Amino acid sequence: MHDIFSRPKFPNAADKANGPDKEKGVSVLKRLSQRRHLAWLATLPSWNQLFGDAWRDLLTMTLVGVVGLVFHFDNVVIGGNDLSFMIWNERNEFVAYEVGKPRLDNIIHIWLSALLAILVPSVFFVLAQIRVRSVYDLYVAFWMNLRAIVVGSLFQVMNKSLIGGLRPHFLAVCEPNPSVGPGDGAGYHGLYFTWEICQGAKRSWIKDAVKSWPSGHTTVAFAGFTTLSLYLNGKLKIFSDERAMVWKLFLFFAPLLGACLIGGAMILDHSHHWYDVFGGAVIGICSAFTGYRANYASIWDYRFNHIPLQRAKVRWNHRGDAAPSGHFVYSTAPESRFPDFAHGHEMKWAAGGAPGDAAEWNDVQRRPGQQGRWRRPTEAAAPSYTSPTVVPSSEVSHIPDSHDTLQATPV
Helix, strand or coil: CCCCCCCCCCCCHHHHHHHHHHHCCCCHHHHHCCCCCCHHHHHCCCHHHHHHHHHHHHHHHHHHHHHHHHHHHCCCCCHHHHCCEECECCCCCECCHHHCCCCCCCCCCHHHHHHHHHHHHHHHHHHHCCCCCCHHHHHHHHHHHHHHHHHHHHHHHHHHHHCCECCCCHHHHHCECCCCCCCCCECHHHCEECHHHECCCCHHHHHHCCECCCCHHHHHHHHHHHHHHHHHHHHHCCCCCCCCCHHHHHHHHHHHHHHHHHHHHHHHCCCCCHHHHHHHHHHHHHHHHHHHHHHECCCCCCCCCCCECCCCCCCCCCCCCCCCCCCCCCCCCCCCCCCHHHCCCCCCCCCCCCCCCCCEEECCCCCCCCCCEEECCCCCCCCCCCCCCCCCHHHHCCCCCHHHHCCCCCC
16 A cells, blocks of 8 residues: 655666656656655646545635625624613612723734634645655645634634624613613613614614623634644654653644733623633634644544545555445555654654554564654564473473472463
């Protein structure tokens, strides 16, 4: 089976000796395949192959995106129409501190949050190809991130419109009717009101101020940056069966820190409450996890979580198999699927690297200065001790004091 991360080989001496005449009539992709650092580009799909793999996803994401944009730009409000809030208590004292903050400009606009969530992971996906060198891996990673963002955005915009909540600056844009006071509303002592008492000049601001939950900025940020963290873990094997180097841990948490800062900015500019940000983070993280697992062989299993999955019955066969089934086989055979750059000590990990169920790390016969190797479970290990001699029970009785000097090993 063709290795996903196999390294291209140098052309042999005979091919070099033939010179340019040998390459006459050879396609550009064929020539690329003969270049050590550019050979992975030879696996670029044709437009027919690419469209055959992506058109269903493009259609689905377009429809989902249109629905989300309609709800967002039309400022659809359903749940917010029925929200009740209390401004004063029965003694006419102001109590709505959580929704009485001033309205401020966004520190980070929604378009910037979405751009960062798409652009920053994409840059790292491209940089990873310096060593991964897989067109298919780059393709899967990009669309995986975009799908996670689109799915998370749909969830948050539907919740905003159908459920909603009062933003921290609600009263600042509402400007309640000054003639209304305790006892003029509904509920206990007539203390609860709806947004019908608002007299603010900008109705669009009022409608937006009742769509606080969840935070769209935070959803998009956590969807994109969590996807990036999972991708880095899969490629660098940060959480695996060996101690991780500190720089890898910082690299894993850096995208999550960026997402947290974006969510925190929404609290600072009085756009959201803390629970709005928390809800958006949960939606974004769930979108990222489901998106990653739908496109890669595993999330946390270090043996497989770097391998992009292939679809069944598609025209783009990126692995070069004669008859691809489209289904990944979770084999415990120690095939070299891990890129060397993932390990500081170049341990040459195998696909089945879990102790006890796949392959064992065998360094019994290792020479000085030489790395160990993975061996198959069926491969005999070098004996490190002398097997005991089993004495038949018929002979034990003829040995004097055998019960004191010799014990037969049961068979």
